[in-house]
Amino acid sequence: MGKINVVTGRGGTGKSTFTTLFAKYVKAKPLLLIDLDPDGSLAKMLGVDLEKAGKWTVADALFEVIGKGKDTKDVPDLLKRKIEDGTILYKDEKFDLITLGTKLAAGCYCLPDEMIKEMLRNLHKNYEMVIVDSPAGLEHLNRKVTPDINDLFVVLDPSEKSAKHIDRIKFVTKGVNISYNHFYLVGNYRFTDEIEAYLLRSGEKYLGRIAYDPLVREHNLKGESLFKIPEDSLSSASVKRILREAGYVLV
Amino acid sequence: MTRKIVSTGRGGAGKSTFVALMSRYLNPPSLLIDLDPDLSLADMLGLDLQKACKRTIVEALYDAVKERQRGGSILTPVEDRFQGLIWADCLYEGKGFDVLTLGTKDLEGCYCFPDHLLRKITSQLSKNYQNVVIDSPAGLEHLNRNIVSEVDDIFVILDPSDKSMTHVKKVKAILKEVGVMYNKFYVLANYMFDEESEKYLKETGETFLGRIDYDKRVEEYNLRGESLRTLPEDSPACRSVRRILEKAGLI
Numbered sequence: 001m002g003k004i005n006v007v008t009g010r011g012g013t014g015k016s017t018f019t020t021l022f023a024k025y026v027k028a029k030p031l032l033l034i035d036l037d038p039d040g041s042l043a044k045m046l047g048v049d050l051e052k053a054g055k056w057t058v059a060d061a062l063f064e065v066i067g068k069g070k071d072t073k074d075v076p077d078l079l080k081r082k083i084e085d086g087t088i089l090y091k092d093e094k095f096d097l098i099t100l101g102t103k104l105a106a107g108c109y110c111l112p113d114e115m116i117k118e119m120l121r122n123l124h125k126n127y128e129m130v131i132v133d134s135p136a137g138l139e140h141l142n143r144k145v146t147p148d149i150n151d152l153f154v155v156l157d158p159s160e161k162s163a164k165h166i167d168r169i170k171f172v173t174k175g176v177n178i179s180y181n182h183f184y185l186v187g188n189y190r191f192t193d194e195i196e197a198y199l200l201r202s203g204e205k206y207l208g209r210i211a212y213d214p215l216v217r218e219h220n221l222k223g224e225s226l227f228k229i230p231e232d233s234l235s236s237a238s239v240k241r242i243l244r245e246a247g248y249v250l251v
Numbered sequence: 252m253t254r255k256i257v258s259t260g261r262g263g264a265g266k267s268t269f270v271a272l273m274s275r276y277l278n279p280p281s282l283l284i285d286l287d288p289d290l291s292l293a294d295m296l297g298l299d300l301q302k303a304c305k306r307t308i309v310e311a312l313y314d315a316v317k318e319r320q321r322g323g324s325i326l327t328p329v330e331d332r333f334q335g336l337i338w339a340d341c342l343y344e345g346k347g348f349d350v351l352t353l354g355t356k357d358l359e360g361c362y363c364f365p366d367h368l369l370r371k372i373t374s375q376l377s378k379n380y381q382n383v384v385i386d387s388p389a390g391l392e393h394l395n396r397n398i399v400s401e402v403d404d405i406f407v408i409l410d411p412s413d414k415s416m417t418h419v420k421k422v423k424a425i426l427k428e429v430g431v432m433y434n435k436f437y438v439l440a441n442y443m444f445d446e447e448s449e450k451y452l453k454e455t456g457e458t459f460l461g462r463i464d465y466d467k468r469v470e471e472y473n474l475r476g477e478s479l480r481t482l483p484e485d486s487p488a489c490r491s492v493r494r495i496l497e498k499a500g501l502i
Contacts, residue, residue, distance in 0.1 A: 010262055010263060010289060010389070011261055011262005011263040011264070011389030011390070012261060012262040012263020012264060012389070012410060013262070013263060037390065038390060038391045038392060038421075039261060039390045039391050039414075039417075039418055039421060041414040041417070044413070044414070044417075102391060102421050102424070102425070103395060103425075104424055104425055104428035104429070105395070105428060105429070106395055106396070106397055106428075106429045106430070107363065107395055107396065108361040108362070108363045108392060108395065108396060109361070109392055109395075110360065110361045110363070135389070135390050135392070136261070136262030136263075136388070136389030136390050137262070137287065137288060137289045137388050137389050137390065138288045138289050138355060139288055139361060139362055139388070139392065142356055142357075142358070142359060142360060142361065142362075143359070143360065143361060144359055157263060158470075158474060159470075159473045159474055160294065160473060160474055160475065160476040161289075161291045161294065161473065164289075164291070164294075165289055168288075168289060168355050171355060171357050172355065172356070172357050174357070175356075175357025175358060176357065176358065176359045195474075217411075217412075220412040220413060220414065221411055221412055221413060221448060221451070222413060223412075223413030223414075223416075
């Protein structure tokens, strides 16, 4: 049974950066990564070009059904087939990847999210670990894509809003009945010692901060993969430290 | 005519900061709408909505639904009942600007219904104002829900990453498919840009109105939860927002 770990947080804090380095350094095989963000960037950060690889996102599959005027009840079947034949599932050496993708029609992401939820129910058994990269904000929690979380990582930026964000995550997870084994706070690259001290007093388990790393900024600006960032880079070293603190075995 | 303005962008780019500062310079009265469940606009405006006995749209909606379940006003649909509630309970009236906030939902499901109600209310309320300014949640999903179908000015605030460039393309694709009409589409650089990365923006072919300059005080104010409306007029953030609004012909 694969343990499901979720990375969440306010926008721009570094969720995908953390997820990418998490995937790179954690010892888990097979490992499944899921990008739940419609503004998805995880693939790019992992150095994966889905289009070039001829892969579909979940939204693509939905469009295939709805756009062609077929019944939505055909969707689960189609998804199942498309995962089995590898159209939606990208396979790499270290990980497999499924992305939600951008929806162009009016309405919400309930249906695509529901599809992923349904998929995960069966799929996670094939993996030792699943890491979910969330979209910014809270709405994805309301949709309860992952009802049983092993570790929930909240990546924070240094602002008063982050403190309130923690409360809201707890409010929503409690309200919709999402359970987790651990609730972890991770500071982002803009943290200072002073703010760290503030978080340490929050009563939550604080794992440490992702160090500022000019290499990350450079890679992101150019759209280059973070997966190839050197082992001894500042960001890598700090993410490894954070994962060890949470009790993970690293490669 | 009421001018309808939308501020959007990836998470943490500075959408709410821009809206809070913009509210100082627009012709009064303005209606500011915080669409983000992880709300922070009120904080940035220095408002304590709870203290002012104002509720969020989501809170008022729950009450209306509960009342109906208890058997009260069965003949009035939730939607009609709700409109009265909004005027009385949710609309914060300030000097020169009013505020409505969507709020955080702790029930399972998406924000389609609260957003739908807000869309109806906005079209009725807006005629009382010179400007209606929408502060969006991070990401793209709110665009799919089409809260305002005719926008005058869309500001997309970008952080210096390749993901921002992809984001602009996705925003435009969704607006087109969902049928949101707009007059002007502007891109803004956030405080993390430097001269070199600004070049990227010029290459997008979109109308680039400038950068919201880095301002140490904005960070301090946000950390302490102080109102950005009290930021000194000559501070870099204020000066740059003014410059941007002038270029857009809004002041």
